[in-house]
Each structure stands twice: as C-alpha cells, then as structure tokens.
Amino acid sequence: MVVLSASVCTRQGKALVSRQFVEMNRLRVEGLLAAFPKLVGHAKQHTYVETDSVRYVYQPLENNLYLLLVTTKASNIVEDLGTLRLLAKVVPDVAGGLQEHTINENAFELIFAFDEVLTAGGYKEEATLSSIRTNLIMDSHEEKIHKALQQSKEDAARAEMQKKAKTLQEQKMAQQRQTFLSGQAPSGSLGGMEGFGGGGAPSQGGMFDQFQGMEQQVPTQQEYNPYASLQKSTAPVAIAPKVLAKSGMKLSMGKGGKKDSLMAAMAVEDNLLPVGGKGGGIDFGFGAPAVAPPPAAPSTPLSLVLEEKISVNMNREGGVENCEVKGILNLTANTDAGAAAVVTINKSQLPSTFNYATHPKVDKKIYEQRGVLALKGGKAFPIARSVGILRWSYNNEDAAPISINCWPEDEGSGRITVSIEMELTRADIVLHDVNILLPLGTTEPPAIESIDGQYKHDPNSGMMCWHFDAVDSNTNSTGSLEFSVAGNNSDAFFPIQIGFRSQTLLCPIAISGVANSSSGSPVPNDISMSFVPDKYQCA
Template sequence: MFSPNKIPEYCRALEENEISEHCFDLIFAFDEIVALGYRENVNLAQIRTFTEMDSHEEKVFRAVRETQEREAKAEMRRKAKELQQARRDAERQGKKAPGFGGFGSSAVSGGTTAAMITETIIETEKPKVAPAPARPSGPSKALKLGAKGKEVDNFVDKLKSEGENIMTSVGKRSTEAAKVLAPPVNMESVHMKIEEKISLTCGRDGGLQNMELHGMIMLHISDEKFARIRLHVENEDKRGVQLQTHPNVDKKLFTAESQIGLKNPEKSFPINSDVGVLKWRLQTTEESFIPLTINCWPSESGNSCDVNIEYELQEESLELNDVIITIPLPSGQADGLDKHFVSSVEASCC
C-alpha cells in the first residue's frame, strides 16, 4: 500500500530527491493509511480527499456568512442615510434633530440563526502625515534578491565546464493549463449554475477501481421580484446519488414535489450573490458512469516507440472544452518528443 500505490501519486520516480521534495505529502498520506499501528480501510481516492481537506459544507457556510454580512452592511448604510436625511430635514425646519436609538444586530433580520456581524460606519478625517526626513545617501545594505542564486549558478556552470556531472535539483513542478476564454454567459434575472467535479481511478488494462462525483447547484437572483422563487428540479435519478439541501431550503417540499424553496415563505433569497441550494455525491465502480474514456496504444519500433492516445466522450449531453491530458515521463527521457505537445520538459510530463 505504501510503495507501489501511494508514492507514485506524489513522486515522478522512486528517487531520493523526489521523495525528499514530497516528504511531507507522503507523511500526511501515510498518516491516513495507518492509525495506532493498524492499517485503515481506505482507498487512494479517499486518501486524496482527506489530505486536500476540501469541504463543500465549509464553502456553503462561508457563502451564507458572506451574504449575511453584505445584507447587514447594506441595512446599516440604509439606516445611516435615514439618520442623515432626518438631520437635514430638521435643520431646514430650524428644529433640533430627533434622537434615534442605536441599531445593531436586532435591527437586521438574517436568513439563518447564525449570528449577524454588524459594523458602525463612522467617517473621520484622515490625519495628516508629516513627510519623513530624507535619509543620507550612502551604501545600501538592503537584501538583494537573486544575488545568491547567481553565484550558485556560476559555480555550477564552472563545474560543468570542467567535465563534472552535476545533477540538477528538482524544483517545484506546476503544469499551468492554457487559459481559454469561455464564451459569455447570458444571465437572466434568475440564473442557475450546475457544477460537478469527478475524481476516478482506472486500471492499466481497463476497469474502474473507484469513482467519486461531487455536484452543486448555485442560484443567482438579480431581480428582487424573483427573490421568493421556487425552483423545480427533475429528481428522478436512480444511480443512488446522495442529495442534500441547504439548511434554509424546505427539505420536505423538495422530497415531495422536487421544488427548491425557502422554509420561511416570508424570507427571500439573497440578491446579486451565488447561493448553493443543493448538492449531491455519488461513489461507484460502475464503468458506464465514466463520462470520458482514454485509450493508449504504444507501438515499439527499434529504438523508438510510437504512442497513440485517443479520448472519447461517452456522455452525449456534455460538451468538451479545453481538454488537457497529462502523461508522466521518466526523468531525463523527454528527448525526441514533439515540442508542440510537451507541456514542460523540466516537469517530466507530456
């Protein structure tokens, strides 16, 4: 479980410099495999999920909290404008401005029972900062970035010129995907966005070992008259998908009528912000659920090898955009490749 399966997930090759560079990642992964000296019943996909600590619940909670903060700040600005307008009206009439009670969290109604974060808006004059006295000119002892690196590079070049075989250290490898401009999205007063993330592991000779899918529906409303809308969703899935609604969404309504609406009909969805209303999860080993298949056909000829890779979209309802297939290569074996298809020779990937 340690060497043949997990180490290649983080290291390109079983070499000392590779393992030293990713030592902490390997330690965290091994910590998920072994607990108190006993092996845990986990697979590679679960280990990757645990180490990344990517929580959809936390994202939803942060989105709700940010929405509540924006609503509270907007309410406070409105109250402040009302106070200023009342003072102006009183000054025009020659009367003293009436006193108003303080407004805080009790004056703002939130969408959930979470505590609201309020702020008091106070405008103060910016203090005048005296100009700093000019420092006497002299030799600067500031830190020079890159100076040490240049000396090291010059030393390495001298060793190479003398015939020494220098093994270059492995730097941080990051393959940046080509940024393709997506077509503009036509957003109406009510906009719904569906996002799904799939992580799967297949064997060399075919066969799905594990597949995990996470999905979420984001609702964006830009018109207040649609703030109390109900969204109808076709809930006829028979694949065993685990569905979970937002805490403020009426779960009974969704179960009975497949409609997404708030529990309190007097409340409304936030305006001009993305809100996650429904999420789902699927874990399976059924090959028919794979949306994209990849086949690799190597053909050896003498001292070279021709490799043909083909991918096919299995789900007809989807559309492929900006597909990137990364193939790991042995260290130092990138010679002879077509540079048009090499993403990073230093990163040993094609």
C-alpha cells in the first residue's frame, strides 16, 4: 500500500491535522481535501471513494469529523482499511477526545503518532496501539541511569567531603590538645591564649594554676576554651562546596564506598560486551527509577495505579533472611466524572495472608461488605491529585521472586574465581530488565569463562552488571556466570544488588468495576500495574 497523506478534517474539508508521506506541494494537498466533501456526498454507503488519480479512504468520527487517508489507486484496499482502523484508535487516545480544540492542541503529538503507523513513502509499519504509546513516551533507561549516576556521585562526594572534614577536625583537636598539655602558646584561632606557659616550659601544675587564675578574672570560660572554635564548627562548614567545584568533583572511594552505592557502580558507556548471550544492547533499569518520565495527558476520566515494592535480604548461599512486600492502590481523578466514581475490587478472593488497610477517609463499612472503595459521606475524590485508597503488605520468605547463590574461591595465585547462580523462585512472575550488580574489588576487567545473558563492566567504579532482558518460567528461569578477577579478598564481591521491573503483582488484587456513585453507570478508566524492588540484595 502507498498512503499519500493522512488527515483529520471537518465535513466541509477543513484540515485540522494533515501529514504527507510523499512529496506534494501545498496546492495539491488543499485541492485533494477540497474535493473530498463533494465526492463523499455521492458515496454515503461506502468507506472509500475513487477519482481518476487517487482513492479516498475515510471513516466518520464524532462531532462531524472525518479521518481521511489519500492513497494511490493501486494501493491494497484491505491494508488501507486496516491502517484506517488503527489510526481511528490512535487519534482519541493521543488527543484525549474528538473535539476540534483537543485535536488542535495535540496536533504535533498526532503527527508523531501518524509517523509511528506510516513511514516515509506511505508504507505501513507493523505497529500496535500499545507500541505507539510506548514510542511516544520516549522512555529512556540510559537517561535514567545517567541522572541516577550523577546523583549518586554527588552523594558519594558529599560523604567523602564530610569524612575528610571530620578527619581534619580531629587532627586540629589533637594538635590543640597537645599544645595545651605541653604548655606552649597556641596560635591561629586560639589567639586569646597568649598568656599560657610564658616563654619557657613550666610544670603541668603551674600551667593549670595560671589557667585557674584566668578563670577568676573573666565571667565566661568559653572565650578561653581552646576547643570552643572546634566544637562550634561542623563538617559541612569546614570544607565548602566551592573546593569541589575547582577540582571537578573527584571521587576516591574505597571498597566500602563501592558497596554502599548501587548506582555509582555503572557508568554510562557504549562498550557493551555481550559474551555467550543474546546479541543487542542492554537497557539497564535498576528498580526504583530515579527520574520518572513526564506523564502523558490523561485520556480517561480516572486513572488507577497498582504498585508493589519488595525489600529482600539474602545470604550468600541464596537463603532469604527477610522479605517484605508493600503495595498501594493510587487513584487519580482527571475529570468531574472520575471524581464521582467508586472502585470495586475482588475482596472476597483476596488471600488472608496479606494485611490490608484502607485510607481513613474511605468508607470502611461498605468496603468490608462489598469490596467498594468510596469516600465517606458520598464525597468526591480530589481532581488531578493522586490519592492512595488501599494499602497491603506481606512478610514471608517465599515472596522473593529471584535468588542468588555466589561462591568466590581464592586460587592462591592472586586471582579469585567467582561462580554465581540465578534462579527464578516464582513461576507466576515475569521479570523484565533483570540487572545483577556485583562489586569486583578492582578496576581490572573480569575474565569471563561462561555466562548466560549479557554483562557490562565499568572500570571506573570496579563494578560489573549481569543482565537479562526477561526472566520467567519459560525464558531464562535459571542462569549461571563464572569469571575470574585479580584479588585475594572474597568479601569484596558483596553486597550484590538486584534490580528488575514487572507488571505482575504478588497480591492477586484486581479491579472488578468502576462506576458512577450516583447513576451506577460505568466510568472509563486506565489501569496500570508495576512491581519493582525497593532494596534487593545478597550480602
């Protein structure tokens, strides 16, 4: 098929949005659109009409609007109708409605959406409504990593600055203490102590006698306290941030710093090294996103988000020592219709192993009786503000979806061989972008002997990321990695951090209905689910 242009126009042929996919001048486009109202009047029972040179494929929309494709006469009419149906779903989804003002306000977004369906030259792409939404959001894992890495570097530099400031403070205090005990005249900020010790080296008792005499002459001891200025100062004041700005924020982390900071481990580099795994690049997602992408304009009166976070601590043999799951149902009313909605969940089917709690403003009585989440007194939800209306939690070792078993072995020749096993422990979960982050204790690259999946090494921080695009019961349910690296400290490889994302919740909660609180009519809504780790590590 070859599509010359795609347009959203009025019944009179006025184009609100028009996208050309072949070279056409403005007069040609305006002439084709101007001829459309005259032709469609003679073919009311059809979805296309032909002229001597082109074919008009159209579909009426609401409010006297038309979705119009102009194609060549040799174009496949079946493919043209399929493209038309897809665009008819895309237009209200992107614009948020089918009114002229919403089309005009979202004209550029609609053009970008048209480009996801049709390529230059007018050829159809293999696209779905879901893939188009994803492409329009332009979510970038690399951008998230970069921003998280910058924040991590700043935090690490601030901690290093405070550590050095504390060391300098202790050195100054020790020096002043030594000066005080030796009876020598201190200098610098302690200029008020010139009378101590005189010009010689008196005995310790004579020095304290002089100090007692000075106390009797002045009302306050603070002026003559040799540690007063040090006690007032704090680490952040001792070293100003301007010093870091001159040197460009230099990090000098030891082994402890590498373990404490997960995101400082991976620098954004382009030298991805796939070994024994699937080809292609890696999109690293480390669990909790540092910066969320800007939300798209709401297309429904109500948005519902079910979120779960899990915190897991494992030992080095893969045993789960503690595991905690916390979930929340967030409601956002986008319009007055959404604010007047009530939400029904499958309360009778929820397991009793989870603990549930409703928001204090939610009517708990009707929730216990019918599983309906609504505000007390029939009040409406606030508009354009996210409200958590239901929480749940679960504490059990069997909730952990993935286990890690790490075995470092010292070869005795200045190198350590590390064997790691990954296993999916829950068959009902599908994990995406699984990243297992390992500190190496050295900046030297590891020598990979065998690997399932892919890996990336960051020589600056001495970290390695073991990556799987997806882990489920059918794909990569288990994996192993074996490598050797220079060193002799087997504790340097811990803690191991694990990140992933999933759209499968551990709690089988489901939205069974969303209706208007007064009329009981259904309220259109958008539901999304996410399951990510809050802190998932093997130590």
